[in-house]
Amino acid sequence: MSGLAMMPDRPLLDVHDISAHYGRVHALKPTNLHVKEGELVTILGPNGAGKSTLLRALTKLTASKGQVLFKGQDISSLPTHALARLGIIMVQEGRGLFGQMSVMENLILGGYTLTGSARDAEQRLDTVFGLFPRLRERTSQVASSLSGGEQQMLAIGRALMANPKLLMLDEPSLGLAPRVAAEIIETLGELNRRGLGILLVEQKAPLALKLAKRVYVISLGEIVAELSAHEIQSHHDLARYYLH
Structure with a gap:
């Protein structure tokens, strides 16, 4: 990215x-x-x-x-x-997370269409965690237990795993x-600034x-x-x- x-x-x-x-x-x-x-x-x-x-x-x-x-x-x-x-990746309204799977499992599933090395996947994970540090703190937590804002971060992070x-x-x-919404939108702005x-x-x-x-x-x-x-x-x- x-x-x-x-x-x-x-x-x-x-x-x-x-x-x-x-x-x-x-x-x-x-x-x-x-x-x-x-x-x-x-x-x-x-x-x-x-x-x-x-x-x-x-x-x-x-x-x-x-x-x-x-x-x-x-x-x-x-x-x-x-x-x-x-x-071409879409984050749908409602997020579409696998609620009973962990944050990490959801993220890994995001990259299922890609072939590449484990290092490539690690780099994508590092990118996601850099954008959304809270997800790094909650890798073993099930998605359904996250707050609404954290779930949206996870949905976007999972999309980013598909490169x-x-x-x-x-x-x-x-x-x-409002504060969380502004944070999400600002992160999208950062992704756009990266190209x-x-x-x-x-x-x-x-x-x-x-x-x-x-x-x-x-x-x-x-x-x-x-x-x-x-x-x-x-x-x-x-x-x-x-x-x-």
Whole structure:
């Protein structure tokens, strides 16, 4: 992760007309977006706007149509596990931890798609523990006994064990105390400064806007605006797009 180079103009993810249905409900209308190498992009929108559906469509956790390119390669037909092997990793809302397994066991499982030496795994663990020192103190503790903030740290740490090239996160601050949420978001900022591309869905706009370079605003299942983060100065600015 720390070895990733900052290449601002290189397309990492390029999405064309991706859409998704739940039965007869058109949950995500044809959508276009892109994330450059080393860029942090956030997706904002009201509850039920289609933010989570978009991430699930991109990672094939929800059936979707459209074209998705990753580093120029067409990955539209690849299943979720193949996307993970390419380095497209998502931290889902709800975290998805193995509650009765220990912190260490959860972390080790995060790297199951990788082949490499034990030293490689140790280096990834060192990176995770450097970002989240509390996890090092709780390696033998079962995941379900952690606080909400620690569980989110573990979910992100487990994702990092897969050595992501693009990290997608769905509402990482959900249910967390403000101080803990800010800590989580700042850690994502540190990862981005190291060169990791990040696509972040976040309900708490002020937190996300501290880090994002660009913002997509989604409402009623479609992206209604693409903006530079500095163009959004208040909730009133967002409301104009939410109520389009």
